[in-house]
Amino acid sequence: MASLSYEQGAHLLRRAGFGGTPEEIDNLSTRGREGAVDYLINFNQIDNSAMESLLASSFDFSSQGDITNGEIRRWWFTRMVATKRQLQEKMTLFWHNHFATSSSKVQDVFMYNQNNVLRQYAFDRFDTLLLRVSQDPAMLIWLDNITNVLGRPNENFAREIQELFTMGINDVVTGQQNYTEEDVKEVARAFTGWNYRRQPPFPFQINASQHDNGTKTIFGQQSNFSGEDVITILAAKPATARYLTWKLFNFFVYPVTNSSADKATIDTFSKVYLNNDHSIKELVRAIFTSDEFFSERALFSLIKQPVEYTVGSIRMLGGTYNPGTNPRGSNTLAQSSRNMGQDLFGPPDVAGWEFNLGWINTASMLERYNFANTYLSNRNTNNPGVFVTNDQLKSITKAASKKTVKKFLARLGPLSVGEALGTLRTYLETGDNGQPVVYVNDDATVDKKIRGLVHQIMSLPEYQLN
């Protein structure tokens, strides 16, 4: 069994979750590589009652009218900050991006229900997840399948299920074209009549009179294919295995290139999917326990998603997100993340978010720095919002300025920042008039310079990386 160093444990927790405290990282490291991944992936064994109590006291979704745009965002961010089952939420985020559906077109109650479907089937067989998502009202509405009817097919869903949810336009390994325009038309026919009943709980139904029972030619095969048939066919395609593997690598490991070495890696891992009955769980386990995942190349090779930036800063530092209760709840996290370019429940389009450089522009960088300032300068610890207490900050400080900077860099990564270490130390030792002052870790310094120090660390290029 491979061992797991503290740095590797931190890396695993930042990627498989949002990062954590030294205690949480130690808990992973002591289990070794496979044991830590087991722990994360068998999350049902982790007690999550604290989060459940917080959700119960912070949200009331007993009537459909309570499930609003703002509330579902507040709810998911609360989960992400408070859960002990970090991989469950991270994987839900992966699928939200994969099956990117937006409240711009879909009612909030359906967005909420879809989110629960994604969470419930996140590690299931991919066939099951794909079927559940496809038959759920949110997707039926989002890609117009409810108006896809016999004789006049609407191709929206038929195209995206192939291009974005399963195979991709071209095979990510072989480069071969995966489907034709004719396949799009024929797949659309297979999904005609797919709809949902308009009364709660809005179950899936096929409107028989609108379903096309004719023979369809799909991928060169002729049959009276149903929508379920198509989903089974798509989930079994090697191209799908490779596309999902490629997406998981880009999300969890490192940006995949077009090199033949990378293509070989994707091909290798895609076999785990094909050899394990399309198990998402086994594919994810293989990725997280791999040498690729712990390689130098993977370390800090991704740019933090806004959700990782915001939620991670609370989890790693030991800060607090008090979500409050409706109508006096705090939606700071959702709003900040949206301003940084990641509006949960509102991806830009069905392709989801563009990662890495897609997150970077001058406005989104200012939003990051300004979220850090909002978080660090909020001393109102009695009201809903995002904050960290002076006591918590003081517990991380040391008597010497250099050791203090090092301690916070370790806490927020651990980060290696070269000469910025000296610059940050100088910041701690500089007074209002720009003159040197002696650093003392007293309450006044914590309230002023330590808060400023963390704002500065969160504004480092290194901190933007994951």
Added chain:
Amino acid sequence: MPTTRRQFIKRGVGAVSVSLVMPRIWLSEARAQDIAAFDSRKFVVIQLGGGNDGLNTVIPYTNARYASLRPVLSFDEAELKDAQGHSTIISNELGFHPVMGEFKSLFDAGKVAIVNGVGYPNQSTSHFLGTDIWMTANTNGGSGNGWLGKYADQVYVGKSSLSAINIGGTLPKAFFSDKFVVPTISNFATYTFQTDSRFAGDRNNQLNTFRANNNRALAPGSFAGALADTGIEAVDGAGALTAAIANYNSTVTYPANNSLGNALRMVAQTMTTIPDNNLGYVSLGGFDDHSAQIGSAQDPTNKLIGSHATLLMNFSQAVKAFLDDMDAHGIRDVVIMVFSEFGRRPNENASRGSDHGRAAPMFVLGNPVHGGLYGQYPSLEATALDSAGNLKENIDFRQVYATILDKWLGADSRSILGASYENLGFLN
């Protein structure tokens, strides 16, 4: 990171006007005027995201095939009248959607070039690949830097960091570049580096620390380098921008509840107050009209309502207000280019909508533009459509780019587009 831009950034915005004036000392007067002319030329790109239905934007109202392929969606001659009852017909064959009255007035004034039948060979019907292709002008996979990013790298490095501005939440791939970072702004009010208000005396320390940390020499081409460069650009550019746009005043009323109008007003704010801000980019999404392109649940066949009519009305009103605003500020050298990743299929679907298509019209407009019709409207005959029933292109979109790059922006289009494309004549 190239030191040129860093040095420039450190000089701040005050030095910008100097850098533009100084070279004239060494130039002939004619050449200096030439450069001055390019330096004052404005170019604005409007992206219509989702695939605009070209057939219901520039409408072939006399075409029997158009009517028969679109029994629900099509407009006939009598329907091409705007809210004031003015005709939106522009030729014996074509008319604008009736919600585009303002746009029709710009066309009548000779300011709108309609380039019909624009696309490229084997045009992608994927939103994402299609958009990447338009943004990069690379029809082979849509990878690489953006066409405007390449232009910015050639022309703006060493000039004002506010030479080009993108309005919106994300930076479009069109601006992906090696050197020049294009600022992206969604809200002027929050476009600033905030520090702890309890300790105002520490703000300078904060800014100095930030600059020192983000001005470090980080690996060129790395994410860390890009993050640091963008961060510096943001923090330093924000101060200059905030100071400049405070001087904006306008007599023009922009349409209410119109996100494109809001974005174009922001472009007007920067272009009228920052002389070196010459390139703007805005986008309006929602054109993916697979369903309810026309009508509402209560009034399903009303073609003057529904998603497409609302979008085109917002577009028409916003563009008119923006050009009026620029005119009112005495800035007449403005060219706007309008594009979408693809058009929509002639044959409508059963959802009162249309599926992904191919060729569609583009617009290039402004005072300097020779208005009129360019390119051939694609045939709707069954034999002329592609195998999926989509319109074929007659004009390559890179011809439009090349015309603008060569004739308006004073660039060498070949070096940006990788090949020479025939100019189309809508600009001298």
